Amino acid sequence: MFSVVIIGGSCGYLLAAQNIQTDLPDIQPAYTTHIYDIKGNEIATVHTEEDREPAKIDKIPTNLKNAFLAVEDVRFYQHIGIDFRGVMRALWENIRHRSVTEGGSTITQQLARNAYLSQEQSYQRKIQEMFLALKIEHRHTKDEILELYLNQIYFGQGAYGVQAAAKTYFGKNVEDLDLNECAMLAGIPKSPNYYSPLNNLKAAQERKSTVLKQMVKYGYISASTAHATAKEELHLAKPVSKVGKANYFVDYVIQTMIDKYGADAVYKGGLQIYTTLDMDMQQKAEEALKNLPEMQAVNGVQQPQGALVAIDPATGYIKAMVGGRGTDMFNRAALAERQPGSAFKPFVFAVALESGYTPDTIVADTPFTKYGWNPQNYDRSFYGSVPLSSVCAQSLNVATVRIADDVGIDKVIKCAKDLGISTLVMEGEKNDVNLSTALGGITRGVTPLELTSAYCAFPNKGMYVKHTAVAKVLDRDGNVLETAPLPGKRVLKEETAASLNSMLRGVVAGGTGTAANINGDVAGKTGTTSEYHDAWFVGYMPDLVVGVWIGCDDNQQMGTMTGGTTPANIWTTFMKSLGR
Structure with missing residues (x-):
C-alpha cells in the first residue's frame, strides 16, 4: 500500500x-448568503467583508x-x-x-x-x-x-x-x-x-x-x-453587538452550515438557507425569557442566564431558540452543558415501563445504600410504598435510584443516547456508568437543546426525530443541496410513550410542576440540581415541546430556585402568549 x-x-x-x-x-x-424563516421571510444575510x-x-x-x-x-x-x-x-x-x-x-x-x-x-x-x-x-x-x-x-x-x-x-x-x-x-x-x-x-x-x-x-x-x-487569562476585545433578528438562532444556523459546507460556502457561496424558525414564536420566546431575576454580573454579563428552546416533536423543527439575555454571544441553548437534575428521570421511567413496570407498580421509597452512597429525597423524608406515577409526580430520588438499580443503569444510558443525548461519558476515571446518573448527576451535563429534543419522543408516540434548524438549502443557482431528514426512528414502544405521558401529566397536575398547569394536555418534568446551581422545566403539549433552563455561568447558587418556580413560570408565560 x-x-x-x-x-x-x-x-x-x-x-x-x-x-x-x-x-x-x-x-x-x-x-x-440569505437566511429565511419557515414562512420564507428573510431574517439575515451573511457575507464576508x-x-x-x-x-x-x-x-x-x-x-x-x-x-x-x-x-x-x-x-x-x-x-x-x-x-x-x-x-x-x-x-x-x-x-x-x-x-x-x-x-x-x-x-x-x-x-x-x-x-x-x-x-x-x-x-x-x-x-x-x-x-x-x-x-x-x-x-x-x-x-x-x-x-x-x-x-x-x-x-x-x-x-x-x-x-x-x-x-x-x-x-x-x-x-x-x-x-x-x-x-x-x-x-x-x-x-x-x-x-x-x-x-x-x-x-x-x-x-x-x-x-x-x-x-x-x-x-x-x-x-x-x-x-x-x-x-494566563485572556483579555478579549469586547464583541461588536449584533443588531438583527433571532441572533442566537441565526448564529446556530450559520455554524451548522459551516460545519457541513465550509466557511467559504456560507460567507461567499450565496446559499439560500430556509430555516425552521417561526419568527412570531421566536419573538414571544425572547419576551418570556426577559422574566429572569437579577443577580451579580460575571465578567460584565448579568446573571443568572437562561435558555429556551421550542421544538415540533413530529418534525424535529426548532421553532424558537433563545441562548441567553442577548448581551453576549454564548449560545447557552446549544452549547452550555449543564447538570439536568431530575429532568433526567424520565429516561429512567421510560426504561422501567419498557421493562414491565406500569404507572401503578409499587416502588419502595425507603433507605437505600450501594457502594457507600445513600441518596436522599429533596425533603430528606421517605414515603414507603409508592406507585411509579407518584415517584414521577413528586420526583422522589431514592425510589428513582432503586428503579434504575433494578432495570440497569446501562439501559437508562442507552435510552438517553438513543434519544439524542450526546454528552454522556462512558469511559475514564470519571464516567456516567453509575446510579447517580439516574438523578441527573452526570459528568459533563446536557445542553437545553438536546434535552428538549429528547423529550420530543414522548408526545411523538415513542418516535425520535433529531432536531434541526434547517428545512432546505439551495445553492446560488437554485439547486437543492439538502432538505430536512424525515422520518425519525422508534426508540420507545407506543404504549410506553402513552404511559409516560400520563405520568408526566401528573407532574403538572399535582406534582412538582403545577406552575405550568394551564390545561389538561400539559405534561413535563422539573429539574433542580444540588445547591440550586441549575433549574429546569421541560414541558409539552402534543404539538410542541419547550425546554427552559436557568443558571449562572460561574455556577453560583441561585437562592432556592427550583425547576417548578421561575423556569415553569417562564414556560407558562411563553405558552400563554401563543394562545395555549
Whole structure:
C-alpha cells in the first residue's frame, strides 16, 4: 500500500510539474448568503467583508507561526506539498472507519482547498487538492505559502486571516500578539464556532492548552513556559453587538452550515438557507425569557442566564431558540452543558415501563445504600410504598435510584443516547456508568437543546426525530443541496410513550410542576440540581415541546430556585402568549 502511494504520488508530481499552467484557477467571487424563516421571510444575510488586511510573513509573530505548524503541519518545511506520512495515517483511518474521516492535509493542501476548492469530503476532491498543492509548491517558497495560508484561513466571527482575527478577538494588530494569544488563535480554526473564545471560553481555553502541549512536543517552547501560559487569562476585545433578528438562532444556523459546507460556502457561496424558525414564536420566546431575576454580573454579563428552546416533536423543527439575555454571544441553548437534575428521570421511567413496570407498580421509597452512597429525597423524608406515577409526580430520588438499580443503569444510558443525548461519558476515571446518573448527576451535563429534543419522543408516540434548524438549502443557482431528514426512528414502544405521558401529566397536575398547569394536555418534568446551581422545566403539549433552563455561568447558587418556580413560570408565560 505504501509503495502504491509513493509511486502514485511521484507520478502525479511529475505529471503536475510537466503541466504547470501559467496561472492557478481563478478564485470565485463572493456571493451573499440569505437566511429565511419557515414562512420564507428573510431574517439575515451573511457575507464576508473584502477589506481584509493581509499580514506580511515578517510581521507575523514566530509564536503564531510555530503554533500553527505544531497543530497543523509540523513537517511543513520538509515535504513537497504532500506529507506521505500523513497520507498513510489518514488512509488507514479512512479504511478503518470505511469513510473519509481524516484528510492528512498539509498546510499547502489546506490553502489549495480554501482558495480554490469546495469543502466536500471525497476522494476526487482530495486528488484535486493534492495536484493544486504541488502546483502551489512549485510556484511559491515555503514562507510565501505560509503567509498565504495564514491570511486565508477562517477564524470564526466572519474573520478571515490572522490580522482580522487579532483585531476581532484581541483588538490589536497581529504583530503585537503574545504567546497566550497566539496559542488561542491557532486553536480556533479546528472548529471556529466551538473554539471561539467569544462563544465558548471554556472550550477555547482547553484548546489553547492542547496547542501549547503540541508546541512543547515539537520543541517550540519549554514545558514550564507552556504550563505558565496555559494559566494566563485572556483579555478579549469586547464583541461588536449584533443588531438583527433571532441572533442566537441565526448564529446556530450559520455554524451548522459551516460545519457541513465550509466557511467559504456560507460567507461567499450565496446559499439560500430556509430555516425552521417561526419568527412570531421566536419573538414571544425572547419576551418570556426577559422574566429572569437579577443577580451579580460575571465578567460584565448579568446573571443568572437562561435558555429556551421550542421544538415540533413530529418534525424535529426548532421553532424558537433563545441562548441567553442577548448581551453576549454564548449560545447557552446549544452549547452550555449543564447538570439536568431530575429532568433526567424520565429516561429512567421510560426504561422501567419498557421493562414491565406500569404507572401503578409499587416502588419502595425507603433507605437505600450501594457502594457507600445513600441518596436522599429533596425533603430528606421517605414515603414507603409508592406507585411509579407518584415517584414521577413528586420526583422522589431514592425510589428513582432503586428503579434504575433494578432495570440497569446501562439501559437508562442507552435510552438517553438513543434519544439524542450526546454528552454522556462512558469511559475514564470519571464516567456516567453509575446510579447517580439516574438523578441527573452526570459528568459533563446536557445542553437545553438536546434535552428538549429528547423529550420530543414522548408526545411523538415513542418516535425520535433529531432536531434541526434547517428545512432546505439551495445553492446560488437554485439547486437543492439538502432538505430536512424525515422520518425519525422508534426508540420507545407506543404504549410506553402513552404511559409516560400520563405520568408526566401528573407532574403538572399535582406534582412538582403545577406552575405550568394551564390545561389538561400539559405534561413535563422539573429539574433542580444540588445547591440550586441549575433549574429546569421541560414541558409539552402534543404539538410542541419547550425546554427552559436557568443558571449562572460561574455556577453560583441561585437562592432556592427550583425547576417548578421561575423556569415553569417562564414556560407558562411563553405558552400563554401563543394562545395555549
